[in-house]
Amino acid sequence: MEVLKIAAYLHDIGRSRQDKSKGTICQDKSKGTICHAVKGAEMAKSFLDEYEIPEDQEKNIIHCIRSHRFRGNLRPETLEAKVLFDADKLDAIGAIGIARAFQFAGEVGAKFHNPDVQPEHTEPYTEEDTGYREFKLKLGKIKDRMLTDEGRHMAQDRHAFMESFFERFLQEHEGYK
Numbered sequence: 334m335e336v337l338k339i340a341a342y343l344h345d346i347g348r349s350r351q352d353k354s355k356g357t358i359c360q361d362k363s364k365g366t367i368c369h370a371v372k373g374a375e376m377a378k379s380f381l382d383e384y385e386i387p388e389d390q391e392k393n394i395i396h397c398i399r400s401h402r403f404r405g406n407l408r409p410e411t412l413e414a415k416v417l418f419d420a421d422k423l424d425a426i427g428a429i430g431i432a433r434a435f436q437f438a439g440e441v442g443a444k445f446h447n448p449d450v451q452p453e454h455t456e457p458y459t460e461e462d463t464g465y466r467e468f469k470l471k472l473g474k475i476k477d478r479m480l481t482d483e484g485r486h487m488a489q490d491r492h493a494f495m496e497s498f499f500e501r502f503l504q505e506h507e508g509y510k
Contacts, residue, residue, distance in 0.1 A: 336390050337413045340397035343380070344417060347373030370402035409480060419484030422475045427491030430472050431498055435464035446506050468499055 351369035374395045381391050397417045400409040409418045425433065438445075443462045447455075452469040455461035472495060476488040 336393045336397065336411075337416055339381075339386075340394045340401075340413060340417050341420065343377045343394070344373060344398050344401050344421065345369060346376050346380075346398075347371070350376075368402065370399050370407075374399040415480040416484075419479050419481050419488075422479065423484065423487055423491065426472050426475050426488060427494055428498075430491070431464065431468070431495060434467035434472060437467065438462055438464045446502075448503075448506065465499060465502070468495060 347367070347369035350372045351367045353367075377398050378391075378395055381394060386394075393411050393413055396407075396411060397409070397414040400407040400414050401418050401421050409415045424430075435445075441458055441460065441462050443460050446463050446465055447461065450461060452463075452466040455466055457466075457470075473492070476485070476492040479485040479488045
């Protein structure tokens with residue numbers, strides 16, 4: 334539990350570095366030249382080296398941080414890394430995930446909704462990046478990426494809510510409700 338608590342506390346410490354690097358699109362289609370999971374693991378390592386933490390725990394904490402990213406290439410291997418990965422993804426879906434998707438779309442100057450464009454034919458991190466696009470291309474896939482039984486169970490419920498929400502959203506946007 335100590336590994337998980339420390340990893341959870343530190344898992345996004347590289348986020349500001351990634352955000353500051355926004356200017357190019359990375360290989361994984363995210364914006365920025367720095368991956369926050371990789372940078373965060375580096376930052377956490379230098380921070381953790383100042384404390385007396387058993388080497389195996391420190392390595393596990395670093396692994397948890399490096400492997401928590403949805404678009405990342407490193408798969409979580411330890412139980413703690415899998416739990417952190419699932420918790421991070423659960424935070425991105427459901428009612429909170431929908432709110433964050435629309436907030437993010439607003440931050441990049443996107444339209445509220447664009448029914449004239451298929452989400453698959455739009456670019457992320459642009460004016461075309463609506464909350465609905467985020468659901469269709471990312472949030473809607475998260476439930477299938479969960480790694481633990483409890484994470485899968487919780488994700489199913491949150492996914493069902495998102496589907497219901499966006500079904501109603503599209504109906505209202507078209508004037509049917």
